[in-house]
Amino acid sequence: MAATTSTDMSTLNTALDKISNIKLKCKDGKLVTISKRIIRESEVLSHNFSVVDEVEQTIPLPDIHSTVMKQIVAFYDLIEDDSEYVPPSKYTDRPTKDHPGVGFFSNFTVEELQALTHACGYLDMPRLQDFILCHMIVDIIQDREIKEIRERGMMKTDYTPEEEAEFVKRHEAPIEVVQPQ
Amino acid sequence: MTPRPLTPTAPPPDDVLGPCITDILTDDVLYNILEWLPLRDRVKMRRVSRRFRDLSTKFSDVDGLALSHEHIVTSNYRLTSSVAYKPGCPNHLPRCHRLLPRLFHVSKLAIHHNQALNVFLFNENAFKQVQQLVLPNTAFDFQLLHLWLSLERVLAAPKLTHLSILATKSTVLGKSRVFTVAHAEMVKSKRLKVLQLQGVLIGPKALSMLAAKYGDTLEELRLGGVCVHTPDSEAYWQSILKFRKLTVLELPPSLFSLRSHPVTREWSYFPQLISLQKLQIYICGKDCEMQSFVSHLPKSCTQIVVVNRSGHNLQKIYSYAGQNIHVKQLENKLVGLRWPGNMLDTHGHLRLSAFWEPPYFRQEDMHNFIITPEILLAQINNTDSVLPGLAQSEIYAPETMVMLTAKESLADFHSVKSPRSGFGQKMHTAREHSPVVEEPMEAVDILEFLSQLRLPGINFFGDNDPMPLPNQNQANNNFVMPPQELPQGAPPPVPNLPDISDPPTTPPPVVSTNGIQSPVNPTQPVTTEANVSTIQAVTGDGSTITSTWTFTDISIIPSMSLTSTVGSVGTMTVNIETETETGTDSDSISTDSTLSMDTTQRSSSPVRTPEQSHP
Known part of the structure; x- marks a missing residue:
């Protein structure tokens, strides 16, 4: 949860109880209605609500486009049944591709992922950031060869052919993966 | 929950390659991706591009x-x-x-x-x-x-x-x-x-x-x-x-x-x-x-x-x-x-593991180890551990042992710093220092070795001074070491506790070059002419202790196991294998209380009876 201390949490709950409908005024001037859960999951928004006595129902958000904000709202609607987010401490607890939150980003373009990444970094939303990164890992990197990674990530190699050959020569010693617990 | 279909808000790029993910994402975001990767994938990402190489090796x-x-x-x-x-x-x-x-x-x-x-x-x-x-x-x-x-x-x-x-x-x-x-x-x-x-x-x-x-x-x-x-x-x-x-x-x-x-x-x-x-x-x-x-x-x-x-x-x-x-x-x-x-x-x-449980001296530990009566008593005692000489061995400095070992391996000498003051005044080998590791026994020392293994009521040499038997009036065959045999500072003798630990395991036998089973040193040619393979001393009270000694540097006994019980009079069996021109013969000798054996005999004579070998 974003609000860490119990004092901040109680202040935040008190402030949110007073407000029924919270809107964000985005970069393009459009208003986007958000749920209280999004405020709780964002460090920036929850801090804003917990330290200010009188909170206006419309909050200016000049750095995020309304399209991106709507995607965030859609993401949280998708996982509304999920419990409070605790960052996974084990590799096996990470969100996998079977999770609807990870599959949510499957049709997104690279530009959209970039805008989302910036938005969740701006709002400091750990769950959204982890899900986006897990999507990238599942979709682009995991269990793929170097050539596939480059293709799916639209990355161009900047190694010379000689350096590529040196890589192959240096790493030709076989390695195998031990399944982590 | 079923994922809802989502229509992308932006059309897919016309260009197939499109913008590169590494161009639009910051280093922090890329590094966050790497944090999620297992080590193998993380190392693999070095080959994707120079930027990933720099990030993935942080x-x-x-x-x-x-x-x-x-x-x-x-x-x-x-x-x-x-x-x-x-x-x-x-x-x-x-x-x-x-x-x-x-x-x-x-x-x-x-x-x-x-x-x-x-x-x-x-x-x-x-x-x-x-x-x-x-x-x-x-x-x-x-x-x-x-x-x-x-x-x-x-x-x-x-x-x-x-x-x-x-x-x-x-x-x-x-x-x-x-x-x-x-x-x-x-x-x-x-x-x-x-x-x-x-x-x-x-x-x-x-x-x-x-x-x-x-x-x-x-x-x-x-x-x-x-x-x-x-x-x-x-x-x-x-x-x-x-x-x-x-x-x-x-x-x-x-x-x-x-x-x-x-x-x-x-x-x-x-x-x-x-x-x-x-x-x-x-x-x-x-x-x-x-x-x-x-x-x-x-x-x-x-x-x-x-x-x-x-x-x-x-x-x-x-x-x-x-x-x-x-x-x-x-x-x-x-x-x-x-x-x-x-x-x-x-x-x-x-x-x-929770504890280092008794018996502390298992068979595998008994290489070249002289079992003293104090150690036998400690084995029986079930929780006590007697490590004579540990007080001296724990003050070893590495330089002390390196001085002599360096004669054999110059690399060891280079790997250790110069001697400290206070240490290194005496030059000993590790074997000489060791409280538990003795010099490899020669064949002629076996008599002396066996003399230290004298058990109550069992006389290896037929002399007139066997180890005294425990008093038969003592309850339940509990053996009490004579006071003069106890080392200084040793705990008082306690009754023989039943051995509740796991039975000691015997190392898997390995067939040596001449077909004789030996638990260690399988590559060393056995030049023996008479092999005492097992010695068993069994007495009547049922609870036993088992120890194994393995001799790698002598030519007569590749292995010997002793099973004995400190208690009343029992029997002893010696199995002797003799290598002759026609092959390997084996026989066993049993006796109730007294056994004599001349282990210095190296001739290819057939197995002798107790009467023949008795001096």
Whole structure:
């Protein structure tokens, strides 16, 4: 949860109880209605609500486009049944591709992922950031060869052919993966 | 929940390649992606592009590292992952050494194999930030001199708070691994809080030095897996009492155990441990008075963890003076270890066990070892451990042994610093120093060897002064060592407790070059002409102890096993294999009380009867 201390949490709950409908005024001037859960999951928004006595129902958000904000709202609607987010401490607890939150980003373009990444970094939303990164890992990197990674990530190699050959020569010693617990 | 279909808000790019992900994402975001990757994928990403190469070799998020000769394990706040090198891969160590300098900042380090300690030979400032350190007990073998410099460097980590020395899975608990005073000196940290030792011997001087250095800081002292010299228990206890902030204490059975006849003098030490909260002890007495013992614990103690070998059911909660003390029983189950305290992993080479249980001298440990009556008595005693000479061996300095070993291996000499003052005045080999390892026996010494193995009622040589039999009036065949035979400072004799430990295992036999089964040294040609393969002495009371001696440097006896019971008159059987021109003959000799045998005879004579061999 974003609000860490119990004092901040109680202040935040008190402030949110007073407000029924919270809107964000985005970069393009459009208003986007958000749920209280999004405020709780964002460090920036929850801090804003917990330290200010009188909170206006419309909050200016000049750095995020309304399209991106709507995607965030859609993401949280998708996982509304999920419990409070605790960052996974084990590799096996990470969100996998079977999770609807990870599959949510499957049709997104690279530009959209970039805008989302910036938005969740701006709002400091750990769950959204982890899900986006897990999507990238599942979709682009995991269990793929170097050539596939480059293709799916639209990355161009900047190694010379000689350096590529040196890589192959240096790493030709076989390695195998031990399944982590 | 079923994912809702989502229509992309932007059309797909016309260009197939489109914008590169590494061009639009910042370094922080890319590095966050790498933090999610297992080590193998992370290393693989170096080949994607130069930017990923620079990022994937940072490893600034990695705070834990485990090393062995087969795998590397890294851990960050998100995941723990391993890369294992296939056995026989010749390039793994150089690759490992290229990677390791980027991981020198880790705070948790587990070294599962001695080979991984070599990194400290080439990097003096490696892993200076380590706070939790796990080392294998084999690194403390005083015969492995080339590891001393590495040990000195790894133990000198200035921020060390947790130090664990654990036993390796693949080796038996031997007596050549000693945590010496020199090792205690090597620990340079000023705030050591947790010390866990398993699979090593520790003498009173080393523990005393640790108490002097960390009496004000150490909070957990876990010695359950060590073996101590029981006659020096007073010195051990005095050192333990100097740890003033001790909250967790594990006591090895060789130092303290709850038995049928409690030693109240040891119980009196516990009230002085005023900060003790958790105690781990070994129970072997059938009628142990747990309630009475609990009354001796300090008020701060709330939990007792036990391995119960008594067969007696314990309560879960004992109350004393209005305070509840919870009792938790452990199964002495060995588990693999990757990190200290968590992440148990079967791929690790180290193991955690509750106690180093008796019998301490198993068959595998008895190579070239002279069994004295005191040690036999300690075996029977079931919890005591007699390690004569441990007090001398624990003050070894590596330089002392290197001086002579360097004659054989110049590399050893280069790997150790110049001698310190105070050490190295006497030049001895490790074998001469060892309290438990003796010179390889020659054939002519067998008579003398057997003379030291004289058991009550059994006379190997037919002389007129056999070991006296126990008094038949003593109850239940309990053998009491004559007072003059007890070493100075040895504990008083106690009744023969039933052997409740696991039966000792015999090493798998290996067929040697001439077809004779020998448990060790299969490549050495056996030139023997007469092989005494087994000696058994069996007496009537049923409980037995078993020991095996293996002689690798003599030409007559490749192996010999002795089964005896200290008790009344019994029988003895000697199996003799004789190699003749037509093959190998074998025969056995049995006798009730007296047996004579001339083991210096090397001729290819047929097996002699007791009458023939009797002088």
